[in-house]
Amino acid sequence: MLDQQIKDQAGELRLVRSRLAVSLLLVMAAMAVLGGRLWWLQVAGYQHYSTLSQENRVKVVPVAPTRGLIYDRNGVLLAENVPTYRLVVTPEQVVDMERLLKRLGRVVTLRPVDLERFHRLRRQRPGFQEIPLKFDLTEEEVAKLAVDRHRFPGVEVKAQLTRHYPLGATAVHAVGYVGRINERELEKLPAAQYSATSHIGKSGVERFYEDRLHGEVGVERVETNAMGRRLRTLERSAPAPGEDLYLSLDVRLQKVAEAALGAESGAVVAVDPGSGEVLAFASTPTFDPNLFVNGISLDEYRRLQTEHDKPLFNRALRGQYPPGSTVKPFMGLAGLETGTKNAEETVYDPGYYSLPGVDHRWRCWKRWGHGEVDLHQAIAQSCDTYFYDLAFNMGIDTMHDFLQPFGFGRRTGIDLPGEEPGLVPSKAWKKRTKGEPWYHGETIIAGIGQGYMLSTPLQLAYATAILANRGDAVPPHLLRAIHEPGKTGVRAAAADSEPSIGVSDEAYWDTVIDAMEDVVHGRRGTARALGEDAAYRFAGKTGTAQVFGIGQEEEYDAEELEKRLRDHALFIAFAPAEQPEIAVAVVVENGGSGGATAGPIARTVMDAWLLGLRDSARGYRSDG
Incomplete structure (x- = not known):
């Protein structure tokens, strides 16, 4: 009886040893696969994955050029760029959008066309991007928003250059005007050149000489996080402004x-x-x-x-x-x-x-x-x-x-x-x-x-x-x-x-x-x-x-x-x-x-x- 028990222990020992050997072989095989994968990622595929990582971290952002000015034959300004303010909203920072818009409507004048455009852009863009709500704020509206800034989380006032015609209706059929780029125009325009531009010549000289007035787009290399939010600017190539035109009109x-x-x-x-x-x-x-x-x-x-x-x-x-x-x-x-x-x-x-x-x-x-x-x-x-x-x-x-x-x-x-x-x-x-x-x-x-x-x-x-x-x-x-x-x-x-x-x-x-x-x-x-x-x-x-x-x-x-x-x-x-x-x-x-x-x-x-x-x-x- 005792001999039988001793024999069983010896068999069990052999079984344990064989299992250990198989496990060791499996672990060694797994280590070999893991090591091979690491070698592939860090050595053989280094250039490919390094590029992907860099592109995920660094984004190229276009910078809009300043539109050229238009003068008459004597240097009288017919079309200029003036600094204006626009109201922007970052949706992800707003808890109750409808309530926010109602409160903003008591401070600034919001037209139905402003709200319609805002909601359309909001559906098309990610929540962390700024959405323009109103252009060309008055000085009074900017002052009111500055005082009540703490009451409107996610809302900012941004400065920009806007086209302006100081003589109003004078010579309008010759000079023309600019307007916001529509979808039909966007399909025909060179994507890279107009990637940062929101306006284009619609009629007159503004339209005929669009290529001269527009200028050359610039670029910024910016660092972003995993969500795509901007962290810092790494490099900037300034845009080239458009040409200034002198017309024969007096x-x-x-x-x-x-x-x-x-x-x-x-x-x-x-x-x-x-x-x-x-x-x-x-x-x-x-x-x-x-x-x-x-x-x-x-x-x-x-x-x-x-x-x-x-x-x-x-x-x-x-x-x-x-x-x-x-x-x-x-x-x-x-x-x-x-x-x-x-x-x-x-x-x-x-x-x-x-x-x-x-x-x-x-x-x-x-x-x-x-x-x-x-x-x-x-x-x-x-x-x-x-x-x-x-x-x-x-x-x-x-x-x-x-x-x-x-x-x-x-x-x-x-x-x-x-x-x-x-x-x-x-x-x-x-x-x-x-x-x-x-x-x-x-x-x-x-x-x-x-x-x-x-x-x-x-x-x-x-x-x-x-x-x-x-x-x-x-x-x-x-x-x-x-x-x-x-x-x-x-x-x-x-x-x-x-x-x-x-x-x-x-x-x-x-x-x-x-x-x-x-x-x-x-x-x-x-x-x-x-x-x-x-x-x-x-x-x-x-x-x-x-x-x-x-x-x-x-x-x-x-x-x-x-x-x-x-x-x-x-x-x-x-x-x-x-x-x-x-x-x-x-x-x-x-x-x-x-x-x-x-x-x-x-x-x-x-x-x-x-x-x-x-x-x-x-x-x-x-x-x-």
Whole structure:
């Protein structure tokens, strides 16, 4: 019995030893696996995991650049960056958000649009990130928040630079405005360049020169904790500010033009014929661009959109009007150059024009007619019948080919977005767009700038400048000079040029321009009252554009018509006639007579420039 017990102990000892051996082997195998894994992590995979660890600890944060400034030709500030304050909230530090917002609403004015934007951003961002609640706090609101800071955990007031237009509505259709970047724009913009930017140019120069004004984004390398919160800045690369732009506009002349338009809906464009520089670019009514910078209220935006006079509409650039009789000097030049008529050839005007075998009569504005008139008299007295006959004999396609080089029916290429091309019709155009043949009657009315013909005020100013230059074409532009960050002085902007318009006899220019001088200085000119007391000689042409047609036997009576049904008033001019320094085009919607309504506006603008403003305009120092 005792031997049996001893034998069992020996077997158990062997079993224990074998188990210990197996356990030891398992432990050694596990240690080998662990050691191999440690070797892989610390030696073979060191570079990979070190990079991941570093990226988890250090974040690259973009820094927004300062937007470039915009000045007029004399250094008057048109668009600046001003320090403002915004209210931000960190959601994770707020226990009861709704209660906090109600309490904040008693201290600062919170609009529904502010709360809507805040809640939308709150749903999209993590709780530890600051969410803007209100932009552009008043000094009173900042003071109130400073006093009650302890009552609002998670709420801070942050300083920032905000775009501001110190002259408000002045030149708004040229300068434009910035607004907050929307989702559609964000998809098209370069992500890296706009990663820290909240605003972008929406219209005008602000939009056209966005790439120059925006600047180059900077970066910061910041250390963060595991939750992504910022601990400290390790390295900073400063952003490069945008370029400052000097426009060709003279704010003083711009104000004169806008004041001359007054309460009328219309446009004035004034250019320097020699350089193509736009001196004034007015479209009325106007609006305050500052409303759009940090988000316009829905009610205010709807008001601007639905107002009858459409203040958001850029009439100088996008308004397309029949040019009316302002096209007659160009038609007269076309008649001479194509040999359709010579300067001495006359047409008898009984007050209407008719074709053989056709009952319809195309009436002249002067019901009893002008009698026998040559080209000079036809332009000076604006005889419709003469130009009916000229157009019929010339043909629409010849008119189309001659007028286009003057800028009619095509974009001028001005440095503004959204320019409309206007229209000079042709047989091919009508067949292509309407699927119909061209008729003689359509040619006849095109001869006085009616029918399908359309022009913008900018195109009229450009065409007038070409006429003043006797064929030299310098496209209109707004950018005059550029100041690059870190440099002294400014660099003049390069101007485009187009081929000159040549005629077979230089005397043709004199024939047309002399007739335009008689429009305002001649005894029977349609705008002779404008030139009576002028301190300089100038050349001009009146125009009216019908808003609706009238019957053969009906008479046009502006006094009996609603304002919106009256003719548009137009006037083009350049001065001085012998050495032009300014060319002007004026369109007054439903203004009636071009000579009585649009003409005085053009005269006011030319007087302001030639009799004072031009000589006092300051230059700029160039880098060379």
